[in-house]
Amino acid sequence: MRVGLFVTCLVDLMRPSIGFAALQLLEDAGCEVIVPTTQTCCGQPGYNSGDRAAAQVLARKVLGEFKECDYVVIPSGSCSGMIKTHYPELLSDVPQARAEVEWLIARTWELTDFLANVLKLERVPGTFSGTVTYHDACSGLREMGVKSQPRALLDKVPGLQLKEMSTPEQCCGFGGTFSVKYGDISARICDQKCDDVVATGADALVLGDLGCMLNIEGRLRRRGDMRTRVLHVAEVLAGSKPDGG
Amino acid sequence: MELRSRNFKAGVTRSLANPHLRNALSNLRARMVSGRVASVAELDNFEQIRETAKQVRDDALRHLDFLLEEFERNAVARGARVHWAETPQDMNRIVLEIAQAAKVRKAIKSKSMLGEESGLNKYLQDAGVEVRETDLGEYIIEQSGDVPSHIIAPAIHRTKDEVSDLFQQRHGGPRKTDIAELTREAREKLRPHFLTADMGITGANFLIAETGTTMIVTNEGNGRMSTTMPRVHVAVAGIEKVLPTLEDVSFILRLLTRSATAQSISNYLSFTTGPKQPGDSDGPEEFHVVIVDSGRTRVLGSELRDALRCIRCGACMNHCPVYQNIGGHPYGWVYPGPIGSVLTPAYAGLENAPDLPNAATLCNQCGVVCPVKIPLPDLMRKLRERQFERKLRPWGERTGLRLWAWAAARPAVYAALTRIGVRLGRMLGGRDRLIRSLPGAGGGWTAERDLPAPSGKTFRELYAARKRD
Structure with a gap:
C-alpha cells in the first residue's frame, strides 16, 4: 500500500514533529510512505480569502503530486477537507482537471480516519500518563466526519484517560486569516474554549489541526496557563516528543 | 434601518467591552443552543425533513412568478387588496397611502424585518401616523431608542436588570424585577393602543399561494391582536416568502419553531385570508398585502440565490461563535450573524459591508443547523471572491x-x-x-x-x- 503523506504547510513550518509522528504511525502499520518533496500548501488561505486564481494554481499543483499513491493521508481535518469538499467547487471551471480531482478526492483521508477505518489499527506505539481532552476542530468534524476515530485511537493509548469538555464541537475561533484580521473576536471565542479545556482539569488538550493548536495554545499561554500541554493527536498516538516540548 | 455595517470594527470593540452584553449573550448560548438540540431530537428524521424543506423552498423560488400571481388571484378573490412594491421606499409610500386613504391616526405593529429594512415606523411617524411596536422585544427596543440585535429576539442584548431600569424610567412606578411582572406592566401599557389603533401592520412568515393567505408565527398574542382588532390590516412580505400550499407551510413549521425557539410549535399561528367576511366575529374591514421585491429578484439571479430559502429562524446566529460574542449590533443592519453577512452585502451593497463576509471563522456551525440547508460559509466565500476581484480588500492583504x-x-x-x-x-x-x-x-x-x-x-x-x- 503506497500512502502519500501531505504534511501541510503549517506542520512543515511550525511543528515538523507532527509530520514525523504521522510518518511513523503509517510506517509502523506497514505502509510504504511517499513524501513528495515539492509539496507546499493546499491553497486554502487563498480560497478562503477570495483569491480563487491563486488557490487554483496550488490545487492543480497538489493534483500532480500524488499520482503514484493509493492513498493521500493528511494530519489535518482542515487541509483534507479543503481537498475533499472544496476542490471540486474550486476547480469546477477547469474541466480538464475534473478526472484528476475525482481521482484525488477518492483517495484523500484525514489521518485518524485513515488509521481507524482503513488500517484498522489495533495497537498504537504511544503511551501517556494522565488525562487528555479532545477538541473537535471544525473542518475535521463538519467536513470530514472526524469524531469517533481519534477517540477510538486514543482509547488504545496505555495510561491515557479521556475527559470530555462540555462543548468539544464549539469552534476555537481560529478561522485562518480571521484570527489575524479580527484578533479581538478570535481571542474572545478562544477564551470560551480555554475555559472549557481548563474546567476538565486535563493535563493535555489533544486535537488534529495545527491551526487550532497554535490558537488555543497561544491563548492559554497568554492567560498564564503554562501547565496544559497542547498536542497533536498524531504525536500522542506515536508517542513522539513534540518539537521544543 | 440606517446602514452602519462600515463601522463593524468599532462596533466589535464596543461589544467586547460591554459586560451586560456578555451576560445577556451567555443566556443565548445556554438556552437556544441546548434547547434546539432537545427540540430537534423529538423528530426521528430531522435530517430528512431538512432536506425536503430545502427542496420545498427551492421549488417555490423556481416558480416564484407563478406562485405570486396565484397568491394574488386567490387573495383578491377573498377580498384582500394586493400591492406590489419594487423598492423599500415604494413599500413605505404604499403603506402610507393606505393609511391616509383610511384616515388612520394610530397603527400597531407586530414584528416585521422588512419593516426594519425600509424604516417603515419612522416614515409613518414623520408623516403623522403614530406607530406602536407591540412585540415585547420590539417594545423594549422602541422604548430605549435602540435597534434590534436579533431577528427573533430583538432585545436579546438587554439583561433583565436593564429592562427593569428602563421600565421604571419610562413607566414610572416601583421598579419590578420579576419577568412575569415586567411583562404584565408592558402589556398594561400596550393594551390601550390595541384598543384605539386604526391599523395593524404585520410581516408575514409565509404567503400561501393556493389560498391567498398570509401567516405569522408568534408567541405573545400581539400578532393576533394586530391582525384582528384594528379596522385596517396591512401585511408586508418579501416576494421570497411565498409557498404553494398550506401543507407546505405546516411541513416547514416543524422546522421553523424548533430551530428558532426550540418549541415544537409556537403559541400562536395566525392565518389571515381576506378581510372580515359576513358572519365572522372579528377581523379588519380592509386587508392589504404589500408584496415587496427590495433586491430579492437581483439575488434570485445571482450566486447567492440559496440565501433566499431563509425562513428567518435565527438558528445561524444563535450558533455562530462570532455572534455569540459580539451580538447583533456590529453587523450594522437588519440581519445579523451569518445570514446577515450574506444578505446585507446582497441587499445593501458589498462595498457598504466590507467586513461582514470576512468576520466569520467558516466553522459551519451555522450551515449544519440551518433548517433549509443554506450553505452560509460557501456564500460568504463567494462574497470574499467578489471582494478580491473588485479590489475591495486592502492592498497589503491582497x-x-x-x-x-x-x-x-x-x-x-x-x-x-x-x-x-x-x-x-x-x-x-x-x-x-x-x-x-x-x-x-x-x-x-x-x-x-x-x-x-x-x-x-x-x-x-x-x-x-x-x-x-
Missing part, C-alpha cells in the same frame, strides 16, 4: 496572499524562504518558545495571544536529512 501563493507554487523558492523564516521565528520565540509580539498584520494575532514559535527547521529539511542518513 499582496500578501499573492506572494504566499507565488512562493508556494515554486517549491525551491518556498524552501529557501521558509528556511529563513522558521529560523527567524525560532529566534523570536526566545527561551520559552513563545512569540509575544509580531509587527504589522501579525499584531492582530499577538495583541491577545502568544504565537508558539516554530521549532527552527522545516519538515522538508529534517526529512531530507533523515533520507541522507
Whole structure:
C-alpha cells in the first residue's frame, strides 16, 4: 500500500514533529510512505480569502503530486477537507482537471480516519500518563466526519484517560486569516474554549489541526496557563516528543 | 434601518467591552443552543425533513412568478387588496397611502424585518401616523431608542436588570424585577393602543399561494391582536416568502419553531385570508398585502440565490461563535450573524459591508443547523471572491496572499524562504518558545495571544536529512 503523506504547510513550518509522528504511525502499520518533496500548501488561505486564481494554481499543483499513491493521508481535518469538499467547487471551471480531482478526492483521508477505518489499527506505539481532552476542530468534524476515530485511537493509548469538555464541537475561533484580521473576536471565542479545556482539569488538550493548536495554545499561554500541554493527536498516538516540548 | 455595517470594527470593540452584553449573550448560548438540540431530537428524521424543506423552498423560488400571481388571484378573490412594491421606499409610500386613504391616526405593529429594512415606523411617524411596536422585544427596543440585535429576539442584548431600569424610567412606578411582572406592566401599557389603533401592520412568515393567505408565527398574542382588532390590516412580505400550499407551510413549521425557539410549535399561528367576511366575529374591514421585491429578484439571479430559502429562524446566529460574542449590533443592519453577512452585502451593497463576509471563522456551525440547508460559509466565500476581484480588500492583504501563493507554487523558492523564516521565528520565540509580539498584520494575532514559535527547521529539511542518513 503506497500512502502519500501531505504534511501541510503549517506542520512543515511550525511543528515538523507532527509530520514525523504521522510518518511513523503509517510506517509502523506497514505502509510504504511517499513524501513528495515539492509539496507546499493546499491553497486554502487563498480560497478562503477570495483569491480563487491563486488557490487554483496550488490545487492543480497538489493534483500532480500524488499520482503514484493509493492513498493521500493528511494530519489535518482542515487541509483534507479543503481537498475533499472544496476542490471540486474550486476547480469546477477547469474541466480538464475534473478526472484528476475525482481521482484525488477518492483517495484523500484525514489521518485518524485513515488509521481507524482503513488500517484498522489495533495497537498504537504511544503511551501517556494522565488525562487528555479532545477538541473537535471544525473542518475535521463538519467536513470530514472526524469524531469517533481519534477517540477510538486514543482509547488504545496505555495510561491515557479521556475527559470530555462540555462543548468539544464549539469552534476555537481560529478561522485562518480571521484570527489575524479580527484578533479581538478570535481571542474572545478562544477564551470560551480555554475555559472549557481548563474546567476538565486535563493535563493535555489533544486535537488534529495545527491551526487550532497554535490558537488555543497561544491563548492559554497568554492567560498564564503554562501547565496544559497542547498536542497533536498524531504525536500522542506515536508517542513522539513534540518539537521544543 | 440606517446602514452602519462600515463601522463593524468599532462596533466589535464596543461589544467586547460591554459586560451586560456578555451576560445577556451567555443566556443565548445556554438556552437556544441546548434547547434546539432537545427540540430537534423529538423528530426521528430531522435530517430528512431538512432536506425536503430545502427542496420545498427551492421549488417555490423556481416558480416564484407563478406562485405570486396565484397568491394574488386567490387573495383578491377573498377580498384582500394586493400591492406590489419594487423598492423599500415604494413599500413605505404604499403603506402610507393606505393609511391616509383610511384616515388612520394610530397603527400597531407586530414584528416585521422588512419593516426594519425600509424604516417603515419612522416614515409613518414623520408623516403623522403614530406607530406602536407591540412585540415585547420590539417594545423594549422602541422604548430605549435602540435597534434590534436579533431577528427573533430583538432585545436579546438587554439583561433583565436593564429592562427593569428602563421600565421604571419610562413607566414610572416601583421598579419590578420579576419577568412575569415586567411583562404584565408592558402589556398594561400596550393594551390601550390595541384598543384605539386604526391599523395593524404585520410581516408575514409565509404567503400561501393556493389560498391567498398570509401567516405569522408568534408567541405573545400581539400578532393576533394586530391582525384582528384594528379596522385596517396591512401585511408586508418579501416576494421570497411565498409557498404553494398550506401543507407546505405546516411541513416547514416543524422546522421553523424548533430551530428558532426550540418549541415544537409556537403559541400562536395566525392565518389571515381576506378581510372580515359576513358572519365572522372579528377581523379588519380592509386587508392589504404589500408584496415587496427590495433586491430579492437581483439575488434570485445571482450566486447567492440559496440565501433566499431563509425562513428567518435565527438558528445561524444563535450558533455562530462570532455572534455569540459580539451580538447583533456590529453587523450594522437588519440581519445579523451569518445570514446577515450574506444578505446585507446582497441587499445593501458589498462595498457598504466590507467586513461582514470576512468576520466569520467558516466553522459551519451555522450551515449544519440551518433548517433549509443554506450553505452560509460557501456564500460568504463567494462574497470574499467578489471582494478580491473588485479590489475591495486592502492592498497589503491582497499582496500578501499573492506572494504566499507565488512562493508556494515554486517549491525551491518556498524552501529557501521558509528556511529563513522558521529560523527567524525560532529566534523570536526566545527561551520559552513563545512569540509575544509580531509587527504589522501579525499584531492582530499577538495583541491577545502568544504565537508558539516554530521549532527552527522545516519538515522538508529534517526529512531530507533523515533520507541522507
